[in-house]
Amino acid sequence: MNGERGSVEMGRDGYLPLFETKVAKGRILYRCYAASVFVGIIFIWVYRVVHFPPAGAQLLRRWAWMGLFPSELLFSFYWFLTQLVRWSPIYRYTFKDRLSQRYEEVLPGIDIFVCTADPRIEPPIMVINTVLSVMAYNYPSQNLSVYLSDDGGSDLTFYALLEASRFSKHWLPFCRKFSIEPRSPAAYFSTTSEPPDSNPLMAQEWLSIKELYEDMKNRIETTTRLGRISEEIRKEHKGFLEWNSASTRHDHQSIVQIVIDGRDPKAVDSEGQPLPTLVYLSREKRPQYHHNFKAGAMNALIRVSSKISNGSIILNVDCDMYSNNSESVRDALCFFMDEEKGHEIAYVQFPQCYDNLTRNDLYGTCFRVIIQVELPGLDSNGGPFYIGTGCFHRRVALCGMKYDKECEREWKKENDRRGRESASVLEESCKVLASCTYEENSQWGKEMGVKYDCAVEDIITGFSIQCRGWKSVYVNPERKGFLGVAPTTLLQSLVQHKRWSEGHLQMFLSRHCPFIYGHKKVPLKLQLAYSIYNLWAAYSLAMLCYVAVPSLCLLGGISLFPEIWSLWVLPFAYVIIAKHAYSLGEFHWYGGTIQGWWNDQRIWMFRRTTSYFFAFLDTILRILGFAETTFAVTAKVCDEDVSQRYEQEIMEFGSPSPLFTISATLALLNLFSFVCGVKRVVVDIQIKPLESLVLQIILCGVLVLINLPVYQGLFFRKDKGTMPTSVTYKSVSLALLACSIALY
Ligand SMILES: O=c1ccn([C@@H]2O[C@H](COP(=O)(O)OP(=O)(O)O[C@H]3O[C@H](CO)[C@@H](O)[C@H](O)[C@H]3O)[C@@H](O)[C@H]2O)c(=O)[nH]1
Numbered sequence: 013m014n015g016e017r018g019s020v021e022m023g024r025d026g027y028l029p030l031f032e033t034k035v036a037k038g039r040i041l042y043r044c045y046a047a048s049v050f051v052g053i054i055f056i057w058v059y060r061v062v063h064f065p066p067a068g069a070q071l072l073r074r075w076a077w078m079g080l081f082p083s084e085l086l087f088s089f090y091w092f093l094t095q096l097v098r099w100s101p102i103y104r105y106t107f108k109d110r111l112s113q114r115y116e117e118v119l120p121g122i123d124i125f126v127c128t129a130d131p132r133i134e135p136p137i138m139v140i141n142t143v144l145s146v147m148a149y150n151y152p153s154q155n156l157s158v159y160l161s162d163d164g165g166s167d168l169t170f171y172a173l174l175e176a177s178r179f180s181k182h183w184l185p186f187c188r189k190f191s192i193e194p195r196s197p198a199a200y201f202s203t204t205s206e207p208p209d210s211n212p213l214m215a216q217e218w219l220s221i222k223e224l225y226e227d228m229k230n231r232i233e234t235t236t237r238l239g240r241i242s243e244e245i246r247k248e249h250k251g252f253l254e255w256n257s258a259s260t261r262h263d264h265q266s267i268v269q270i271v272i273d274g275r276d277p278k279a280v281d282s283e284g285q286p287l288p289t290l291v292y293l294s295r296e297k298r299p300q301y302h303h304n305f306k307a308g309a310m311n312a313l314i315r316v317s318s319k320i321s322n323g324s325i326i327l328n329v330d331c332d333m334y335s336n337n338s339e340s341v342r343d344a345l346c347f348f349m350d351e352e353k354g355h356e357i358a359y360v361q362f363p364q365c366y367d368n369l370t371r372n373d374l375y376g377t378c379f380r381v382i383i384q385v386e387l388p389g390l391d392s393n394g395g396p397f398y399i400g401t402g403c404f405h406r407r408v409a410l411c412g413m414k415y416d417k418e419c420e421r422e423w424k425k426e427n428d429r430r431g432r433e434s435a436s437v438l439e440e441s442c443k444v445l446a447s448c449t450y451e452e453n454s455q456w457g458k459e460m461g462v463k464y465d466c467a468v469e470d471i472i473t474g475f476s477i478q479c480r481g482w483k484s485v486y487v488n489p490e491r492k493g494f495l496g497v498a499p500t501t502l503l504q505s506l507v508q509h510k511r512w513s514e515g516h517l518q519m520f521l522s523r524h525c526p527f528i529y530g531h532k533k534v535p536l537k538l539q540l541a542y543s544i545y546n547l548w549a550a551y552s553l554a555m556l557c558y559v560a561v562p563s564l565c566l567l568g569g570i571s572l573f574p575e576i577w578s579l580w581v582l583p584f585a586y587v588i589i590a591k592h593a594y595s596l597g598e599f600h601w602y603g604g605t606i607q608g609w610w611n612d613q614r615i616w617m618f619r620r621t622t623s624y625f626f627a628f629l630d631t632i633l634r635i636l637g638f639a640e641t642t643f644a645v646t647a648k649v650c651d652e653d654v655s656q657r658y659e660q661e662i663m664e665f666g667s668p669s670p671l672f673t674i675s676a677t678l679a680l681l682n683l684f685s686f687v688c689g690v691k692r693v694v695v696d697i698q699i700k701p702l703e704s705l706v707l708q709i710i711l712c713g714v715l716v717l718i719n720l721p722v723y724q725g726l727f728f729r730k731d732k733g734t735m736p737t738s739v740t741y742k743s744v745s746l747a748l749l750a751c752s753i754a755l756y
């Protein structure tokens with residue numbers, strides 16, 4: 013995987029940098045390939061122009077041509093952009109031993125934000141596992157503060173956090189003593205299910221800590237199932253008084269509870285070592301105020317934390333993204349504290365990885381190629397984007413400050429930042445900072461903090477930081493920094509992509525468009541790289557055209573591609589084969605299976621024809637004022653049988669959704685066309701027209717192959733995850749309708 017180490021950067025004047033950057037190898041070969049494909053693409057364009065059906069020709073054929081050609085142009089543009097990020101990817105490596113030699117005594121304060129929104133689909137036990145994993149970083153506890161933002165405003169989550177604070181007194185020493193990984197108890201006990209025999213001392217403690225954990229887990233899960241906090245528990249902490257009978261998720265005052273006050277000399281673990289500060293925050297919610305989803309939560313966190321601990325580095329994780337590597341903080345600091353380049357870095361992004369992936373990754377969630385090629389490519393083009401989780405920020409940059417060469421950070425002054433106010437006074441004053449009215453007539457959500465009014469608040473925020481002159485870096489250490497929960501059903505995955513592609517398109521069409529907002533502020537190649545993702549939704553039209561038009565024309569015997577014996581076939585064949593062979597090679601090189609690649613192709617087709625298409629429509633509607641930005645939170649739990657099918661890599665349809673109707677209709681349409689095309693070959697044996705339809709028959713055949721799971725879901729499966737009958741009826745009728753229109 014790390015075969016791509018190229019030139020090594022050396023420090024000048026004996027100065028040893030805290031990180032190094034290596035350029036990917038084998039680029040010459042790659043560039044030759046890219047150039048040859050490019051030539052092929054040009055030939056395809058020429059073919060399309062030269063063979064444009066003349067005015068007298070079939071009208072349908074002209075129309076189809078006018079659909080295909082722009083689609084091909086769009087695909088070519090997309091291909092061109094994706095080559096830009098492959099041109100010279102770079103990889104970063106850190107020197108943590110140098111960091112601790114130079115800076116161990118003056119390490120900066122780190123504030124860690126964990127966001128949760130709904131205790132039903134983000135179970136409190138999962139949330140606190142993430143909290144515990146970040147409390148247990150290999151980092152001085154007095155410099156670490158963990159904030160849990162609960163947009164669900166749930167006393168169940170608060171209760172779980174209290175339990176976690178007690179458990180942490182034993183968990184943190186255990187992690188420290190035996191240097192275990194990962195430090196989320198759930199993840200640790202699932203990877204290490206037996207006490208290690210090699211170390212009898214550890215085995216003893218392992219058993220007792222496991223028992224403590226299981227007890228806590230049972231208590232939390234019982235309470236969560238019950239759905240309310242018993243009177244006895246209520247008496248245990250003053251915090252519960254913040255919930256009264258009138259408060260609901262969408263209507264309650266701000267709640268700030270400093271569960272562990274790191275300044276308190278009594279806040280120590282079972283070995284007398286200090287504990288990190290731990291804060292529960294649920295910002296005020298009122299029906300008449302828009303809460304701006306996760307962006308709103310982040311901004312409340314930024315303000316509240318500035319009052320309590322004011323760490324100069326902020327780490328932000330989603331509630332399912334536990335820390336899988338206790339060294340990540342130090343990895344990130346190697347960038348920020350590097351004497352030569354550190355002062356210009358605004359954020360350090362880790363990839364978003366998952367711990368519940370199956371071997372062939374049916375829903376293509378792991379983004380293998382994006383994580384291992386495109387993000388390193390973005391890094392070399394001007395900096396990766398901020399992807400909302402697993403990202404370390406410099407506080408001032410996140411708050412809206414412009415990069416300024418003059419203002420290099422003095423890390424040494426950081427440590428005497430703590431105020432003397434008591435915890436309860438702090439709690440009261442923080443409530444104001446987390447209130448609905450605080451942001452009225454302010455720059456929050458605009459020039460300060462995380463930006464509002466975009467479904468991908470993270471991307472747009474990161475981009476504006478880059479436009480203010482800051483750099484960002486991407487780091488993907490051997491041991492993954494963070495692991496989360498990937499969606500386990502097709503619908504969840506498609507809905508997530510709808511949100512993303514919609515947000516991206518929204519960004520492209522807003523004043524934050526990379527080409528406008530970024531003009532002269534970031535390199536052109538970075539603007540182009542953002543457009544790859546910004547235009548996801550727009551490519552849906554090209555894809556829809558390509559999966560429907562040639563098949564429909566096949567039914568009517570209308571030819572859209574060169575005859576099989578013509579030389580014009582060559583560029584088509586070359587481009588298609590070379591592109592896919594390369595993509596398969598790339599996928600495999602970075603550890604994917606062949607089946608995984610095939611699944612990936614399928615899911616991209618689904619996304620483009622459904623999620624991105626709906627995102628496109630919704631964006632247009634929103635611009636016209638008919639729809640609002642929403643944020644459908646991805647579920648992190650599912651039923652037993654759903655998760656079993658997920659493990660077996662059986663595609664989950666289950667619930668009726670217009671997204672499924674589209675993909676099923678397209679799948680059936682291709683099936684009918686393919687059958688009809690093959691019938692022409694076998695029964696009619698008309699050689700001449702056949703020759704001009706061969707490419708269409710092949711295309712259609714490939715589409716049928718890739719859609720096999722859809723036919724299974726429509727007709728052959730009996731389990732609960734099959735296609736709902738309503739979808740089957742709708743799609744069959746729609747496909748038949750389309751076919752009959754094409755035939756007559
Ligand atoms: O009103 C809200 C909605 C969501 N969240 C939290 O935001 C996080 C991300 O939500 P999730 O449903 O898991 O979305 P994903 O699609 O997995 O999230 C990715 O994409 C989002 C933007 O679309 C980013 O905000 C996320 O950080 C990024 O991981 C979760 O921790 C939620 O609890 C809130 O705090 N408040």
Ligand SMILES: [Mn+2]
Pocket residue numbers: 330332496646
């Ligand atoms: Mn998520």
